[in-house]
Amino acid sequence: IAAALEEGRIAPGQIINVPHKYKYSDKVFTEPYGNEDRELSISEILAESSNIGTIRIAEKLGKDHLYQYLKKFGFGQFTSGQTDVRAWPGETRGKLRQPTEWEGIGLATIAFGQGVSVSGMQLAAAFNTIANDGEYIAPALIRGVAGPDGVMHPIASGLRRQVLSATTAATMRDMLAGVVTQGTGTRAQVDGYSVAGKTGTAEKAWVGRSGYSDNYTATFAGFVPAENPRLTIVVILDEPDEHLAGRTAAPVFSKIATGILRALGVPQTK
Numbered sequence: 001i002a003a004a005l006e007e008g009r010i011a012p013g014q015i016i017n018v019p020h021k022y023k024y025s026d027k028v029f030t031e032p033y034g035n036e037d038r039e040l041s042i043s044e045i046l047a048e049s050s051n052i053g054t055i056r057i058a059e060k061l062g063k064d065h066l067y068q069y070l071k072k073f074g075f076g077q078f079t080s081g082q083t084d085v086r087a088w089p090g091e092t093r094g095k096l097r098q099p100t101e102w103e104g105i106g107l108a109t110i111a112f113g114q115g116v117s118v119s120g121m122q123l124a125a126a127f128n129t130i131a132n133d134g135e136y137i138a139p140a141l142i143r144g145v146a147g148p149d150g151v152m153h154p155i156a157s158g159l160r161r162q163v164l165s166a167t168t169a170a171t172m173r174d175m176l177a178g179v180v181t182q183g184t185g186t187r188a189q190v191d192g193y194s195v196a197g198k199t200g201t202a203e204k205a206w207v208g209r210s211g212y213s214d215n216y217t218a219t220f221a222g223f224v225p226a227e228n229p230r231l232t233i234v235v236i237l238d239e240p241d242e243h244l245a246g247r248t249a250a251p252v253f254s255k256i257a258t259g260i261l262r263a264l265g266v267p268q269t270k
Contacts, residue, residue: 001046001057001175002130003069006168009060012175015039018053024108029055033184043175047183049199051112058111063099066111070096072136072163073126075118079138081159087121088141094118113202114212124234127197127221130172131229134164177226188220188250190257192268196229197222197253199245216243220253224261225269231260 004010019037022029031052045053058066070076076096080087095117102110109115118126121139129136138158146152164172176196179185184199200219203212218237223229233256235249242248 001042001054002164002168002172003065004057004061005042005171006069006164007061007065009065010042010057012042012171015041016045016053016056018045018050018056020052022052022055024055024059025104027105027108029108043178046175046198047179049184049201054112055108058107063102063107066107067096067099067102069163070110070116072161073129074122074136074138075116075126079121079125081138087138087158091121092119094122113200117205120234120236123219123221124232127223127234128232129163130169130176131196131223131232132169133166134162134169136161136163173226173229176222180222180226184244184246185220185222185250187246188222188253188257190224190254190261192270193224193257193261193266194226194269195222195224195254195257196226197250199250201243201245204239215239218243218245218249220245220249222253224257225266227269230264230266231257233257233260 005012018031018040020031020035029052031050033049040048040050040053045057075094077093078086078091106115125136125139137160140155140158142155144152144154173196176198177194179198180188180195185197188195188197197220200221202217202219204215204217206213216239218240219235221234223232233253235252235256237249240248
């Protein structure tokens, strides 16, 4: 959605026809959280996790632009920004295929999160980009090093690049705040603060063969306060008993954020 806004393929208030069933290539997709045809705004598509609405936006954007922005957000590569240099031991690039390999339903599924895999740190860095007025800043494990004199010497900042305009980033912050006030992420709310974020309920791929199992990963990623972010937090639950992220990962985000905001003394915003 951020890429389509940045490229002018959609507008924030635009309304899109979102049918309950939608054929793309040789597959008929069914909307997971609705059973009727609807007219949804871009914000509603995001807030309600509409797969078909997301597919229709991706069609307007095209696979080459979608791939370019996924790369700019840091997916499919080490967070160091270097091809063969891990930012820390055990880091993974995740999986993001070249658009020439997106055959059949590739554009549709990658648009809503299947056919691509990311690490928690990549997801945090991507949300951090929206929080930072559209600038990607490579994450680091430490802030600085104390010398013999006790003075803290900051670590030089790593890779930085502008992914979105500040205007698009601000629009995305507003829409992600809507996910928490009236969408799938209402349980991520924090008393006294506005929150921006997104639920992710992902079917887990089989190991050793193609396709998806009956197990899930539940994720909530976001930042707080929404209008002037101080924290970006990602919660990932592997195979929770209740698979919907809005019911599992979102409340954990709320509890973590509540404690940290209090510890840092961040003034309440609402």
